[in-house]
Amino acid sequence: MIRYERDDADVAVVIGSGPGGSTLALQLVREGFRVVMLEAGPWIPNEDFVNDERIAFDQLTWKDPRRATGTWQLAKDFPGSPAWTGKVVGGTATFWTGLTPRFKSHEFEAHRSYGEVPGSSIADWPVTLEELSPYYERAERAMGTSHRHGRPPMPANNNYKVLANGAQRIGYEHFATGPYATNVEEYDGRPGTLRDGFCQQGDKSTAKWSPLVSEIPKAIATGLMELRTNAQAVQITLGSDGRADGVVYADENGALHRQRAAIVAVAGNAIETPRLLLLSATAGHEDGLANSSGQVGRNYMRHVTGVVYGEFENEVHMYRGEPMAGIVNDESRHDPRRGFSGGYYLEMIAQGLPSFTTFMTPGGWGPEFTSKVEAYTRTAGLWICGEDMPRETNRVTLDGSLLDRLGLPSPSVHYDDHPNDVAMLDHAYRQGEKLFRAVGATRVTKAPAMPSGHNMGTARMSEDAAAGVVNGFGQTHDVPNLFVSDGSVFTTGAAANPTLTIMAIVLRQADYIVRQARSGAL
Amino acid sequence: MTSDDGLFTAAELAELLALARALYPHEALADGPYERTIAKIVSRASAEPALWHVLHDGLAEIHDGGSDLHSALEARVGTPFFESLRALVAWHLYDDHEVWDFIGYPGASFDRGGYLHRGFDDLDWLPEPRVRESTEPFEAIAISEGNN
Ligand SMILES: Cc1cc2nc3c(=O)[nH]c(=O)nc-3n(C[C@H](O)[C@H](O)[C@H](O)COP(=O)(O)OP(=O)(O)OC[C@H]3O[C@@H](n4cnc5c(N)ncnc54)[C@H](O)[C@@H]3O)c2cc1C
Numbered sequence: 001m002i003r004y005e006r007d008d009a010d011v012a013v014v015i016g017s018g019p020g021g022s023t024l025a026l027q028l029v030r031e032g033f034r035v036v037m038l039e040a041g042p043w044i045p046n047e048d049f050v051n052d053e054r055i056a057f058d059q060l061t062w063k064d065p066r067r068a069t070g071t072w073q074l075a076k077d078f079p080g081s082p083a084w085t086g087k088v089v090g091g092t093a094t095f096w097t098g099l100t101p102r103f104k105s106h107e108f109e110a111h112r113s114y115g116e117v118p119g120s121s122i123a124d125w126p127v128t129l130e131e132l133s134p135y136y137e138r139a140e141r142a143m144g145t146s147h148r149h150g151r152p153p154m155p156a157n158n159n160y161k162v163l164a165n166g167a168q169r170i171g172y173e174h175f176a177t178g179p180y181a182t183n184v185e186e187y188d189g190r191p192g193t194l195r196d197g198f199c200q201q202g203d204k205s206t207a208k209w210s211p212l213v214s215e216i217p218k219a220i221a222t223g224l225m226e227l228r229t230n231a232q233a234v235q236i237t238l239g240s241d242g243r244a245d246g247v248v249y250a251d252e253n254g255a256l257h258r259q260r261a262a263i264v265a266v267a268g269n270a271i272e273t274p275r276l277l278l279l280s281a282t283a284g285h286e287d288g289l290a291n292s293s294g295q296v297g298r299n300y301m302r303h304v305t306g307v308v309y310g311e312f313e314n315e316v317h318m319y320r321g322e323p324m325a326g327i328v329n330d331e332s333r334h335d336p337r338r339g340f341s342g343g344y345y346l347e348m349i350a351q352g353l354p355s356f357t358t359f360m361t362p363g364g365w366g367p368e369f370t371s372k373v374e375a376y377t378r379t380a381g382l383w384i385c386g387e388d389m390p391r392e393t394n395r396v397t398l399d400g401s402l403l404d405r406l407g408l409p410s411p412s413v414h415y416d417d418h419p420n421d422v423a424m425l426d427h428a429y430r431q432g433e434k435l436f437r438a439v440g441a442t443r444v445t446k447a448p449a450m451p452s453g454h455n456m457g458t459a460r461m462s463e464d465a466a467a468g469v470v471n472g473f474g475q476t477h478d479v480p481n482l483f484v485s486d487g488s489v490f491t492t493g494a495a496a497n498p499t500l501t502i503m504a505i506v507l508r509q510a511d512y513i514v515r516q517a518r519s520g521a522l
Numbered sequence: 523m524t525s526d527d528g529l530f531t532a533a534e535l536a537e538l539l540a541l542a543r544a545l546y547p548h549e550a551l552a553d554g555p556y557e558r559t560i561a562k563i564v565s566r567a568s569a570e571p572a573l574w575h576v577l578h579d580g581l582a583e584i585h586d587g588g589s590d591l592h593s594a595l596e597a598r599v600g601t602p603f604f605e606s607l608r609a610l611v612a613w614h615l616y617d618d619h620e621v622w623d624f625i626g627y628p629g630a631s632f633d634r635g636g637y638l639h640r641g642f643d644d645l646d647w648l649p650e651p652r653v654r655e656s657t658e659p660f661e662a663i664a665i666s667e668g669n670n
Contacts, residue, residue, distance in 0.1 A: 354616050354617055
């Protein structure tokens, strides 16, 4: 791997090695740019992943202190864990599941489609589905997602048979085993899945797409990218010309280093990204870097979510096969007759016994609880994923009373449920229950949200520099060579899982950076 | 038997075991997993003064109650004693592989070739569903009778 000097001032520094950062880095090196990627976590090769939920959590997760406040149930159930994100090369996608639906056209125009939603900061994106479509296609091909561009559909596992039959019996039509970013058969030099489950613990076989098995090795192989692991960015520095000129980061031992940069892109996911911008406050940017709008950290979204479990007389063994290769789209439409704006998906979910007992009823105990545990092999699960309303007051701030190992303030995530979120969740729980009852569930359990895997909105896109942090290309309004390259830029959350859209937006951003750099505008 | 470091008496250890069973009663499950669970909690408490203190005080107090253990626990929901003990028992008990066997959860499958040829799709009490996406049109925005 190439090594750059710390005072090489012509490199692009990409912060974070998840889908956002890796997608950008690979495009840039393919276009001949020199890239230094900083990743706070270690490189863990696939064969070192451990298919044990607790060991894997410990190995792959961002465990630095965080705080959850607000009316969301997470603040009560898991006050120290608002989110479940990775700190490892490949980011959270080393243990994501892999559903890759696209956002719908009207979701990019949420304000126009839904009208005013009081108590929300709903707005239209400065990007349309039409503009993103070619990038969606490229992202789908990069991941080799099932059901798309000639990739075969994922076969049905047991859990899917329950979900799909239930869906059909309550009149749904739009269900399938994907699109799902795991190989059914060999693709891109990686094998088909063994249906071994456990992808939320890191996929040992490499059948599941993640940057660790694709973008990162490809970018390193060009000879133009240096990846520095255990390198946590703590400040982005500005030159006297108002442009970003470097990144200060801490190594494994907490020692600081500074890498010079011509371009800086932040892709730390929607909690760490605003945190880094806030930590980078400096003269002229007293409220945080690129925060003249005051929007950095605001409009935090995490999807309307919860889990429904159905218990049956017969065996299910939900842990076998792909944990999330099943999706029901029927409720993802916008239909205000249901009593709320926006839509939601019902997605298959499987958990091992340790996670099941932790999340099925947080804090649960006693004979009713244990009777549900004893029904584990006869239980099927579905996960609700719907559009939540952005609110300025739902935000990531720095908490000076909670310091990390470097002595830096930790992120505090405040979230109050919007009435639209509550109405949607209620509807989704009822439909989920109906679905499982329709195929004979003898008992149904509704579980609250797990720590958020989908994190969005905290550096929102807006054409208007006063109303958002970045423009339609993820370029900050205040600092022309500073970019945000993750779900922080989402103006609204849409109903779909976010990763495909993060990648599509970043692919479009990469084209823009290349154009701007070549024309001398950057 | 008293714990080696003298921090818990034999009666207290027996009480902890009974409490673990009352918290997570699996009637047909042997004592082994509960004993290992308590051993782990006791060992942690011998290195964490705050945990030892909470457990010790809670045990002394729960003795005086005299009611059945389930009701005694119910009355203490929300107390540091209950919350610490419950969380630790759940954490260790459901991580115990004898419990996994008892429930029927096999754990990792990779070394056995996953479930590709071992029943990932062996559910036969429902019809085989469609796995492809529907070709029916999808109405992304419902034609509303409302005012939107
Ligand atoms: C269990 C689970 C299942 C999921 N399933 C799906 C799914 O089916 N479909 C879907 O679309 N999405 C899914 N997601 C969400 C998906 O993982 C994320 O959307 C995606 O990983 C976001 O990519 P990212 O690059 O923005 O951030 P991440 O993948 O989180 O990567 C960010 C990286 O930046 C690093 N970093 C952060 N701050 C710094 C810093 N200051 N300096 C250096 N490095 C830093 C982190 O260590 C991390 O490695 C799932 C998430 C979870 C938890």
